[in-house]
Amino acid sequence: MSADLNTPAHPTDAPEAPNRTSVPTPREPDSPATLAAPAAVAHASDRGARIAAVAIALAWHVAIALPAVLSARAEFAAPAVVLGAWILVAVTGAVAGVRLLQGSPLPPWPLAGLLLVVDAAVFAAAGERQLFTAANWVWGTLGWFFVLAVWGRRVVGLIALLSTHALIALVAVLVHGPDPADVARYVMYVYGTFSLPVAVFVGSTVIVGLARERAAVSVAGHAMAAERDAAERGLRERRDRLALVSSAAGRVLGDLAGGQADPDDPEVQRRCMLAAARLRRLIAESDDVPDPLLHELRAAADLAERNGLPIDLVTIGTPPPLPVEVRRRLADPLTGTLADAREWARLTVVSGPDEVVVSLVTPDREGPESTGPPPGEHDDGPVQYLYERDGNIRWAQTRWRR
Amino acid sequence: MGADPVAAVTGDRPVGVAIVDDHPVVVEGVRAWLATEPRLTVLATGDDPDAVLRAAPHADVILLDLRLHGRMALDKLAELSAAGRRVVVYSEHTDPQTMLAALDAGAVAFLAKHEGREHCVETVLAAASDRPYVPPALAGAMVGDPRPDRPMLSDKEREALLLWFQSMSKASVARRMQISEHTVKQYVDRARIKYTRAGRPAATKAALLARAIEDGLVRPEEIGIYRSQATHDRPTP
Numbered sequence: 001m002s003a004d005l006n007t008p009a010h011p012t013d014a015p016e017a018p019n020r021t022s023v024p025t026p027r028e029p030d031s032p033a034t035l036a037a038p039a040a041v042a043h044a045s046d047r048g049a050r051i052a053a054v055a056i057a058l059a060w061h062v063a064i065a066l067p068a069v070l071s072a073r074a075e076f077a078a079p080a081v082v083l084g085a086w087i088l089v090a091v092t093g094a095v096a097g098v099r100l101l102q103g104s105p106l107p108p109w110p111l112a113g114l115l116l117v118v119d120a121a122v123f124a125a126a127g128e129r130q131l132f133t134a135a136n137w138v139w140g141t142l143g144w145f146f147v148l149a150v151w152g153r154r155v156v157g158l159i160a161l162l163s164t165h166a167l168i169a170l171v172a173v174l175v176h177g178p179d180p181a182d183v184a185r186y187v188m189y190v191y192g193t194f195s196l197p198v199a200v201f202v203g204s205t206v207i208v209g210l211a212r213e214r215a216a217v218s219v220a221g222h223a224m225a226a227e228r229d230a231a232e233r234g235l236r237e238r239r240d241r242l243a244l245v246s247s248a249a250g251r252v253l254g255d256l257a258g259g260q261a262d263p264d265d266p267e268v269q270r271r272c273m274l275a276a277a278r279l280r281r282l283i284a285e286s287d288d289v290p291d292p293l294l295h296e297l298r299a300a301a302d303l304a305e306r307n308g309l310p311i312d313l314v315t316i317g318t319p320p321p322l323p324v325e326v327r328r329r330l331a332d333p334l335t336g337t338l339a340d341a342r343e344w345a346r347l348t349v350v351s352g353p354d355e356v357v358v359s360l361v362t363p364d365r366e367g368p369e370s371t372g373p374p375p376g377e378h379d380d381g382p383v384q385y386l387y388e389r390d391g392n393i394r395w396a397q398t399r400w401r402r
Numbered sequence: 403m404g405a406d407p408v409a410a411v412t413g414d415r416p417v418g419v420a421i422v423d424d425h426p427v428v429v430e431g432v433r434a435w436l437a438t439e440p441r442l443t444v445l446a447t448g449d450d451p452d453a454v455l456r457a458a459p460h461a462d463v464i465l466l467d468l469r470l471h472g473r474m475a476l477d478k479l480a481e482l483s484a485a486g487r488r489v490v491v492y493s494e495h496t497d498p499q500t501m502l503a504a505l506d507a508g509a510v511a512f513l514a515k516h517e518g519r520e521h522c523v524e525t526v527l528a529a530a531s532d533r534p535y536v537p538p539a540l541a542g543a544m545v546g547d548p549r550p551d552r553p554m555l556s557d558k559e560r561e562a563l564l565l566w567f568q569s570m571s572k573a574s575v576a577r578r579m580q581i582s583e584h585t586v587k588q589y590v591d592r593a594r595i596k597y598t599r600a601g602r603p604a605a606t607k608a609a610l611l612a613r614a615i616e617d618g619l620v621r622p623e624e625i626g627i628y629r630s631q632a633t634h635d636r637p638t639p
Binding site for chain 1: 548573
């Protein structure tokens with residue numbers, strides 16, 4: 001917080017020629033970064049789970065399925081089909097994994113369809129003797145590729161795919177004329193192929209959700225703390241200024257009551273005007289957490305007032321969050337003009353969701369133009385600047401329209 | 403006529419004013435302001451609206467401090483307005499919500515305490531004849547009205563209100579808008595008349611509206627239906 005707001009300053013220790021104020025702003029508009037934080041945390045968490053899923057699928061396919069297929073090659077009903085299917089799934093799975101990690105997954109249902117076709121073909125080609133061995137690799141591997149195919153979707157999709165897989169296996173078992181041991185094995189295998197992929201799938205979803213929630217809670221907590229800090233700072237500032245105003249008003253009232261000050265004395269009238277203007281401004285401050293634009297203008301008004309200029313600052317509405325650049329263009333031309341103002345000044349801010357108009361009116365007087373931009377209309381991007389003097393008043397206005 | 407406070411003040415009789423404020427120093431100050439205007443006479447003062455009105459039952463205009471003994475007197479304001487009393491609210495509470503709430507409750511005008519003698523006299527005189535007077539602070543509240551059901555103002559009316567609020571000089575507004583001062587006043591007053599439709603009905607609002615129609619400030623159809631706004635944005639020169 002700037003020192004010129006916190007320390008009750010006496011006119012004599014005010015800077016000589018204030019024309020620009022650079023005041024740290026108490027609150028920046030919610031940046032997209034703050035709002036996106038929970039999503040970013042969730043994304044990071046999800047990425048970890050994706051890497052794990054891709055690694056499991058490919059490692060299982062290569063390290064467990066491949067040696068079994070190669071060693072049992074001669075015993076398949078149609079070895080070429082089983083091996084070809086393995087290669088097809090290896091290539092497709094690798095592509096799907098890479099695309100998933102890049103954030104642009106392959107279309108899920110065509111991929112799932114291909115995997116189911118491979119499933120049926122391998123069951124048919126494996127033959128009765130290899131039905132329940134590791135060489136029938138679709139048992140162990142395919143569930144993980146299903147997980148990759150439907151990553152990020154609802155779990156029912158995965159369950160449907162695994163159920164279809166179980167159905168294909170059941171058909172294969174029944175075709176080969178099952179004995180009770182085969183049925184028991186079948187049940188065991190189905191349980192095995194279901195449980196792990198579903199657990200990983202659901203677990204990762206839950207973890208991502210929790211991470212998102214935790215991050216959101218933490219963001220909300222920080223926002224609340226920041227808001228509270230700003231409010232406390234605002235309150236402190238206001239208290240300090242109340243002390244300053246009270247002492248100034250108290251002194252002049254005391255002098256008047258004690259007869260040391262003459263109400264007809266222009267200097268006394270001036271002191272009264274200053275004290276009244278300060279009091280009015282203090283009463284008008286109703287915002288708990290000052291808006292950055294109003295904060296800047298208020299600081300400029302304080303500065304001008306310390307140089308002895310009675311100034312009214314009237315604000316209507318609260319400005320929407322504005323980019324720093326727009327805020328600067330709204331405030332700077334007026335603070336420049338304010339530095340040259342004499343006698344009195346009226347600074348007004350009217351804000352709506354789509355428009356902010358700031359105006360400074362001071363009495364016109366002989367002499368050079370103010371240090372602001374030259375008279376006339378200027379369009380500075382989305383901010384229009386207008387300055388004119390008509391013999392009575394000097395009128396500077398900046399206007400932002402969405 | 404005297405028994406009917408809503409009847410417009412006519413003739414040479416000075417306008418009777420009652421002042422309700424709980425700060426004697428403010429009462430004295432306002433009395434001094436009004437004393438400079440021969441068309442005005444203060445009939446009664448005090449800090450209790452009922453007592454003041456018993457003392458001056460025929461007062462044409464009541465100047466009411468909105469905050470009496472620490473309470474906002476909006477209910478009292480609505481009651482008086484419904485009964486046809488022309489109440490000019492004056493207050494140091496110049497936040498837009500308070501001002502608009504006072505208009506909604508039926509106040510003929512709202513005056514900020516710091517707006518000074520000239521505005522005070524003008525406002526009371528206008529109120530006595532059921533004519534609108536919009537001091538700059540009230541213009542600001544109207545132009546910044548954020549309520550979704552606010553009256554629809556034309557672009558010119560909004561601009562005139564905004565510039566009047568900013569500069570406090572109708573001459574400067576006229577120069578800026580390149581129209582006559584009279585037209586500036588018409589835009590501002592028409593905006594005010596549109597506010598007679600906001601909030602609950604009150605006899606004072608009806609009186610303002612009737613007088614505005616009589617004066618040719620607005621046409622009845624402009625007030626009744628707002629959809630034809632743009633085409634009616636033509637005040638007499």
